[in-house]
Amino acid sequence: GENVEQHPSTLSVQEGDSAVIKCTYSDSASNYFPWYKQELGKRPQLIIDIRSNVGEKKDQRIAVTLNKTAKHFSLHITETQPEDSAVYFCAASPNYGGSQGNLIFGKGTKLSVKP
Amino acid sequence: TAGITQAPTSQILAAGRSMTLRCTQDMRHNAMYWYRQDLGLGLRLIHYSNTAGTTGKGEVPDGYSVSRANTDDFPLTLASAVPSQTSVYFCASSQGLGNTEAFFGQGTRLTVV
Numbered sequence: 001g002e003n004v005e006q007h008p009s010t011l012s013v014q015e016g017d018s019a020v021i022k023c024t025y026s027d028s029a030s031n032y033f034p035w036y037k038q039e040l041g042k043r044p045q046l047i048i049d050i051r052s053n054v055g056e057k058k059d060q061r062i063a064v065t066l067n068k069t070a071k072h073f074s075l076h077i078t079e080t081q082p083e084d085s086a087v088y089f090c091a092a093s094p095n096y097g098g099s100q101g102n103l104i105f106g107k108g109t110k111l112s113v114k115p
Numbered sequence: 116t117a118g119i120t121q122a123p124t125s126q127i128l129a130a131g132r133s134m135t136l137r138c139t140q141d142m143r144h145n146a147m148y149w150y151r152q153d154l155g156l157g158l159r160l161i162h163y164s165n166t167a168g169t170t171g172k173g174e175v176p177d178g179y180s181v182s183r184a185n186t187d188d189f190p191l192t193l194a195s196a197v198p199s200q201t202s203v204y205f206c207a208s209s210q211g212l213g214n215t216e217a218f219f220g221q222g223t224r225l226t227v228v
């Protein structure tokens with residue numbers, strides 16, 4: 001089955017700097033890669049996702065890149081702000097012959113943005 | 116719009132007792148999931164349902180059971196709770212299985228003593 005590794009587990013940056021979180025996946029059949037943000041005491045919420053037919057996707061200060069050959073994808077946050085402080089989860093979902101599998105999550109990255 | 120709701124919000128349960136965590140969604144989503152969240156381990160899938168009437172095992176199904184009698188409800192039952200089941204439990208739903216946005220409930224914090 002799919003296995004998702006996420007690094008780093010914790011990340012501290014100064015406000016205004018960029019933050020990068022990296023994930024690798026094991027199953028070459030994976031074709032959907034979402035990122036979720038979880039603020040302290042709250043539920044995870046989708047912030048951006050990418051599908052395997054796209055190499056990069058941007059949404060304002062957030063971007064995700066995907067390298068299918070190397071089986072890794074990354075989240076990039078530019079001009080970080082204190083409200084970006086949260087735990088971020090990557091996930092991957094495989095597709096086997098048209099049958100989509102479940103989302104498998106990485107262990108999360110706790111991002112702290114210092115004012 | 117309620118979205119997806121869980122009950123109870125928190126619970127302390129004696130080991131050996133049974134309990135059902137409730138989850139209801141009003142988005143008419145086909146797929147529903149139960150995850151547990153433990154510090155340093157991320158979100159691990161317990162059970163899932165592709166559509167009403169069908170269920171499947173996730174990564175950590177032992178000690179848990181689910182049912183999906185209709186589209187809206189997806190209860191999770193612990194038949195005989197053990198301390199290792201102390202965790203935060205999240206129910207989620209999505210239109211399709213695994214390839215569209217998953218919406219999470221607010222979570223249930225369960226402590227087994």
